[in-house]
Amino acid sequence: MANGRRVIIGAPPQEAKAYLELVAEHGSPLLVFDREILERQYQLLSDTLPDVELYYAVKAHPNEHIVRALDELGCGFDVASAGEMDMLMDLKISGRRTIHTHPIKKDREIRDALRFGATTFVVDNLDELEKLVPYRDRVGILLRVSFSSEDAAVDLSRKFGCDVRDAAGIVMVAGKLGLHIKGLSFHVGSQCENSAKHVEAIEQCHQLMEEISKSVPVPMSTLDIGGGFPADYQLAGIDISSFCAPIRKALGRLPRDWHLLAEPGRFLVAPSVTSITTVTGRSERHGTCWYYLDDGVYGSYSGQIFDHAIYPLQVLKDGTTRPSILAGPTCDSIDVIAEDIQLPELEIGDLVIGHQMGAYTAATKTRFNLLPDARFVCRYDNS
Ligand SMILES: Cc1ncc(COP(=O)(O)O)c(C=O)c1O
Structure with missing residues (x-):
């Protein structure tokens, strides 16, 4: 070493x-590329988080063989650009199986995503919310909240995600604009050493969503727990089931009818x-x-x-x-x-x-x- x-x-x-x-x-x-290993990783994560819908973060490796293999396994796709959408379109993957998770978008990109069939979008500020007003009847919105993880190799909280304290205000403004924010999303950072930050974020989002739901006509009921599931760079034999056990426990405390998503990239590929x-x-x-x-x-x-x-x-x-x-x-x-x-x-x-x-x-x-x-x-x- x-x-x-x-x-x-x-x-x-x-x-x-x-x-x-x-x-x-x-x-x-x-x-x-060894497809059997990709299939094994997908199965391991699906088995360990059985109530969570998985959307492969295409950015991790936008390769047609990888995408096609995951498509055949029934995985959804997290896209963040027009190029990533084009790639899925070329592979005849339906936009309905994708979520668009880039918090900052050009109007053109929103229109292209809608034409593609993607309807879930992520925002983290009021400008981005306003961009969705013309499409209010066709979009489902997730509000990205920032949680930083000191243990993650790649911190994603500096650039994206609103402060927890601003979340309720943004949801209220959305209501006034005729937009419904259906839930929250977070990404606690990529290549996490442990799942403590995921658990903390799930618990805070749970509290926030219950609190906010008291003041909006339609309660929030979707939680996207992002990525962060680690690769085994030390070849030490990471046990994803043990890594996810605290996450599973935290998710088990959420209302049973909530829709749960994750956007794994690294762990899968x-x-x-x-x-x-x-x-x-x-x-x-x-x-x-x-x-x-x-x-x-x-x-x-x-x-x-x-x-x-x-x-x-x-x-x-x-x-x-x-x-x-x-x-x-x-x-x-x-x-x-x-x-x-x-x-x-x-x-x-x-x-x-x-x-x-x-x-x-x-x-x-x-x-x-x-x-x-x-x-x-x-x-x-x-x-
Ligand atoms: C919005 C978003 N979702 C998902 C991912 C994938 O994260 P990971 O590779 O840690 O699973 C990233 C990585 O940068 C991301 O920015």
């Missing part, structure tokens, strides 16, 4: 062979995609061996910059290790995937594997240096 990163040295022969065959067939770099890169060059610099790979932080590893993720790495060889650095292919010196790690001597052509690389990886890649994208290949997908 270096800087909190898991580095696996060596691989069983069958596993190494499978990676080598993939590169022989498809080239390098690759992102390899992170383990289902593996990166394969190839060593394309080496250099000995100040007693450390630098290995230059054909993918880096401007590509599939962009999540190390934007998402603060530290992916577990694996080399297929074993042997005596020495201080090493893995760098990406661009000309920029920040394009370094891992420093201060111990690796066995690698050669040009050797493979480096990145695990848990399905969420916020390809989604944030750039075209810097006009390098080609990692090719996305499906391992056990017959579609």
Whole structure:
């Protein structure tokens, strides 16, 4: 483990062979999608939160194979842009199975979303509420409330969500504008260490919704508990059922007829995609061996910059290790995937594997240096 990163040295022969065959067939770099893992993750989360409707946060990995697989499992979709909606439309997924969760929207986007069939929208301030007035008969509105989580790797509370103390006022203004706010939503931050913040947010939303419902003609009855369900970047065997047990308990205290939603991204897709890169060059610099790979932080590893993720790495060889650095292919010196790690001597052509690389990886890649994208290949997908 270096800087909190898991580095696996060596691989069983069958596993190494499978990676080598993939590169022989498809080239390098690759992102390899395992649909069975995605299905397992979806099943695990559905089983552990049986009363919660799941809407995959498309932003985590807007890939047609992933979306199609989740569609076939019956999952809904959380979209945040016209581009994400277009993608679902191309895949013939009905807008009725989507929720639009971006609190800030252009009018054009609202109209496109309605045309697509999405009717649930999220707001967190009065300007956004007013944008929905022309469509008041066709929209269901969720008010996003801000709860910050110090334990989350990615805090989403600074940019979005109204203050808890302002929620009642916004709902009252909505009533005057002829708009009905059907419930609250929150996102306590992505990659949460534990579910304490989810529980606190559920309890506060419960109180708020009951309180506000006393003063509005139609009671609020929808609660969207967002995302935040963690990926296993330490490969420590996260037990999602234990993580969600306190959430389940808190949800069990809500009125039975409330409609419950969640917008998971990371937990569903992170383990289902593996990166394969190839060593394309080496250099000995100040007693450390630098290995230059054909993918880096401007590509599939962009999540190390934007998402603060530290992916577990694996080399297929074993042997005596020495201080090493893995760098990406661009000309920029920040394009370094891992420093201060111990690796066995690698050669040009050797493979480096990145695990848990399905969420916020390809989604944030750039075209810097006009390098080609990692090719996305499906391992056990017959579609
Ligand atoms: C509004 C919204 N919903 C859902 C998600 C997905 O969260 P996660 O990947 O933590 O499950 C995000 C992530 O940024 C988000 O902003």
